[in-house]
Amino acid sequence: MSTVPYALPALKFAHGDLAPVIDGRTMRLHHDLHHQAYIDGLNAALAPYPQWHGLTIEDLLRRLEQLPVEIRQTVRNFGGGHANHQFFWKILTPHAAEEPSDGLAQALKRDFGSVDNFRRQFEAVGTQHFGSGWVFLVANPAEDFKLEIVSLPNQDSVLNIGRMGLLTCDLWEHAYYLKYQNRRSEWLHAWWQVVDWPTVAERLDKFRAGHRHA
Ligand SMILES: [Fe+2]
Structure with a gap:
């Protein structure tokens, strides 16, 4: 489990493998530069506070309100960016x-009526x-x-908010602008083609079995 200094996790696929949904250039910028920048900012903020080293990023974020006030917002932004x-x-x-x-399909059906309804609602919340x-x-x-769809600002x-994340899509323009420009709804609609459903199902199973994070 990675702790301070936090490090950029390797991707489980090559940068270009998600094309055409996510082109290789976007992946390179997004993972190698944007994600790295969140990690660098987080490590720099925590460097003078050794008492806050040794926590997973999830445990650090859960204790956000206990952090020294002078680094709380920075950790919220950069630490949240790393975790998300x-x-x-x-x-x-x-x-x-x-x-x-x-x-997973049964759980989605129970809470949203059908898998298609879930996808439509997820796209609508993301677009709006x-x-x-x-x-x-x-x-x-x-x-x-119970399964719910929520959107959060910035890197929250x-x-x-006391929830366990099963699936997420990045709404920052850096995630989609090169290919989709201002068409966020197109990005959200195309993105289903690269969702790893078995991993999502595994996360739900782990949470139900009592794991705090997956
Ligand atoms: Fe991003």
Whole structure:
């Protein structure tokens, strides 16, 4: 488990493997430069605070309100950026199954009516989100892991709203602008083609089994 200094996680696919949905140049900029910049900012902020070293990024974000006030917002921004991107890469694959497997499909059907309804609502929430941020499919542990769609601004994390992240799509323009320009809804619609449904299902299983993060 990676702790301070946090390091850029390797991708489980080559930069160009998600083309044409995500072109290689976007992946290179997004992973190698943008994600690295969040990690650099986070490590720099935490360097003078050794008492805050040794935590996973998830545990650090959960304790955001206990951090010294002078670095709290920086950790929220850069630490959230690290956690959100790390999560995002995990749920992408060049070998996407078209549909979620049975257990996950049943949960989506229970909470959204159908898998198609879920996808439509997810795209709508992502399209309507104002400004930069992320759209998430989350499980709510306080309500028997009910599935919900939420969007959060900037680099805020679902860890700070008591939810467990199953799936997420990046709404920052750096994620899609080279190929989709201002057409965020097209980006969200195309993005399903690279979603790693087995990993999403595995995250839900882990959370239900009592793991705090997947
Ligand atoms: Fe991003």
